[in-house]
Amino acid sequence: MTSKLNTVGIIGLAAITSLAATPAFAAGTTAGTTITNTATVDYQVGGVAQGQQSASNNFTVDRKINLLVEEVGTVTTNVVPGQTNAVTTFQLTNSSNETLDFALVASQIAGGTAAHGGTDTFDVTNVRIYRDNIATGTVGSWDVGDTLLTGYVDELVVDTAIRLFVVADVPASLANNAVAGVTLRATAREGGTVGAQGAAITQTAGANTAGKDTVFADIAGVTGDAARDGSHSDNDDYTVQTATLTVAKSSRVISDPFNNTTNPKLIPGAVVEYCIAVANSGGVAATSVVINDAVPGQLTFVPGSILLGGTYTGTVPSGTCDFNGTAGGSYTAPNVTGTIATIAAGAAQTLVFRATVN
Amino acid sequence: MRKALFLLFAALLPGQALAANHVALANDVFVERVTTDAQGKQRILLEEPKVVVPGDRLVFVLNYRNAGAQPADKFVITNPLPAAVSFADAGDTRPLVSIDGGRGWGQLDQLTVALPDGTRRAAQPADVTHIRWAFSKPIPAGGSGKLMFRGVVK
Numbered sequence: 478m479t480s481k482l483n484t485v486g487i488i489g490l491a492a493i494t495s496l497a498a499t500p501a502f503a504a505g506t507t508a509g510t511t512i513t514n515t516a517t518v519d520y521q522v523g524g525v526a527q528g529q530q531s532a533s534n535n536f537t538v539d540r541k542i543n544l545l546v547e548e549v550g551t552v553t554t555n556v557v558p559g560q561t562n563a564v565t566t567f568q569l570t571n572s573s574n575e576t577l578d579f580a581l582v583a584s585q586i587a588g589g590t591a592a593h594g595g596t597d598t599f600d601v602t603n604v605r606i607y608r609d610n611i612a613t614g615t616v617g618s619w620d621v622g623d624t625l626l627t628g629y630v631d632e633l634v635v636d637t638a639i640r641l642f643v644v645a646d647v648p649a650s651l652a653n654n655a656v657a658g659v660t661l662r663a664t665a666r667e668g669g670t671v672g673a674q675g676a677a678i679t680q681t682a683g684a685n686t687a688g689k690d691t692v693f694a695d696i697a698g699v700t701g702d703a704a705r706d707g708s709h710s711d712n713d714d715y716t717v718q719t720a721t722l723t724v725a726k727s728s729r730v731i732s733d734p735f736n737n738t739t740n741p742k743l744i745p746g747a748v749v750e751y752c753i754a755v756a757n758s759g760g761v762a763a764t765s766v767v768i769n770d771a772v773p774g775q776l777t778f779v780p781g782s783i784l785l786g787g788t789y790t791g792t793v794p795s796g797t798c799d800f801n802g803t804a805g806g807s808y809t810a811p812n813v814t815g816t817i818a819t820i821a822a823g824a825a826q827t828l829v830f831r832a833t834v835n
Numbered sequence: 836m837r838k839a840l841f842l843l844f845a846a847l848l849p850g851q852a853l854a855a856n857h858v859a860l861a862n863d864v865f866v867e868r869v870t871t872d873a874q875g876k877q878r879i880l881l882e883e884p885k886v887v888v889p890g891d892r893l894v895f896v897l898n899y900r901n902a903g904a905q906p907a908d909k910f911v912i913t914n915p916l917p918a919a920v921s922f923a924d925a926g927d928t929r930p931l932v933s934i935d936g937g938r939g940w941g942q943l944d945q946l947t948v949a950l951p952d953g954t955r956r957a958a959q960p961a962d963v964t965h966i967r968w969a970f971s972k973p974i975p976a977g978g979s980g981k982l983m984f985r986g987v988v989k
Contacts, residue, residue, distance in 0.1 A: 506889050506988055512920060514895055518913075519913070530860050531860065532861055534862045
């Protein structure tokens with residue numbers, strides 16, 4: 478038999494005030510919590526209130542292991558050859574319902590496409606993992622105040638995200654746009670002991686118990702990191718941005734003692750103008766570019782003839798030198814020397830000087 | 836007159852001994868799992884709450900029965916929600932709910948929540964703190980029924 482319910486409500490319909498905000502439970506109820514639900518019955522028999530009846534049930538909230546490793550930002554880290562302490566940034570979030578340790582491994586991808594395109598062609602060295610110190614230094618960026626980790630994050634509380642820096646050194650002699658991919662993988666470990674890495678966690682297999690079981694709930698990470706394995710990972714990469722310099726030398730005859738500047742010939746006494754063009758086809762500017770040229774013994778340098786920072790038409794070395802610039806440089810027999818402060822990526826500059834034929 | 840005396844006597848007693856056998860209430864909880872088979876059909880399974888993690892949907896089932904010899908009147912079942920469970924719905928059982936810890940009651944769609952800026956918004960299932968079913972008719976002797984509601988583990 479069924480009973481009709483009073484759908485109007487017998488206690489009153491007055492609008493009810495509640496200022497309590499609904500709390501956010503991203504990771505949820507702490508593992509091991511016992512949830513007890515109790516229902517009570519009030520009733521009357523023959524118009525007389527009877528004793529209240531109640532019934533309860535309870536169950537234990539199990540442990541959900543969930544974590545997220547994310548690269549911060551979606552750009553590669555530009556590095557130059559020989560750079561030390563090149564930084565890639567990751568974020569680790571504990572979305573489990575229990576405080577846990579997280580084992581960390583920073584590994585290098587071997588070949589294949591890196592996180593931001595390009596093919597992995599080299600490995601960085603001296604790879605370290607730092608945890609951002611949010612109390613001192615530059616919060617969110619790597620600095621000397623950050624904590625060097627020894628393979629794990631200790632006691633990361635529920636619903637907390639921390640910033641991790643993978644810091645590495647870049648080998649010298651690398652070509653422009655060379656790429657090194659790195660992977661940061663975090664694996665949940667038992668929490669509870671401060672200052673020591675907890676034991677590995679396994680998912681409760683087979684028949685489950687009424688106590689606290691463990692369920693892996695993480696999503697798949699990079700290739701090879703499956704969903705629901707208690708770990709998560711993400712890729713980032715380093716891209717070499719270096720100056721690639723090309724040098725070309727050209728010359729022209731300015732004048733000779735007989736033809737002067739009209740169709741001059743390379744006879745003794747003729748003035749020859751040399752142009753050393755330096756082009757930068759790399760990704761970043763080259764600075765303090767020192768150009769050195771030894772004047773051949775058959776020539777005599779024309780004092781004060783050095784012009785620096787001139788232009789070049791076309792692509793070095795197939796274009797032509799414009800034989801211009803501003804006075805500068807120095808001559809210490811037999812070398813002509815000039816320093817160009819900056820050659821921007823994709824630009825070319827020249828050093829021009831004159832000499833007479835002996 | 837004999838009956839009235841009997842009831843008076845009953846009311847003067849501690850009461851529990853008499854009432855204990857009048858109404859039986861059972862309270863069960865299940866985890867609701869939705870699985871999709873190879874044909875894409877969804878199946879809903881109710882499982883024992885062995886593996887329960889935050890986000891799981893729970894079904895609470897209350898079975899009641901009047902085991903006494905007389906009708907049970909003013910029959911009210913009250914169920915405070917466990918702190919770690921967020922109310923979802925109560926099927927078609929249309930319970931009264933409270934969103935302020937049991938002080939005020941009403942249908943969920945008639946309740947509002949004050950916002951800090953002085954306006955009010957409609958109450959949401961997540962605001963519910965208590966559920967109550969108040970029966971308008973007596974439960975006859977031997978009568979029984981079942982109530983349910985759903986919640987989500989926070």
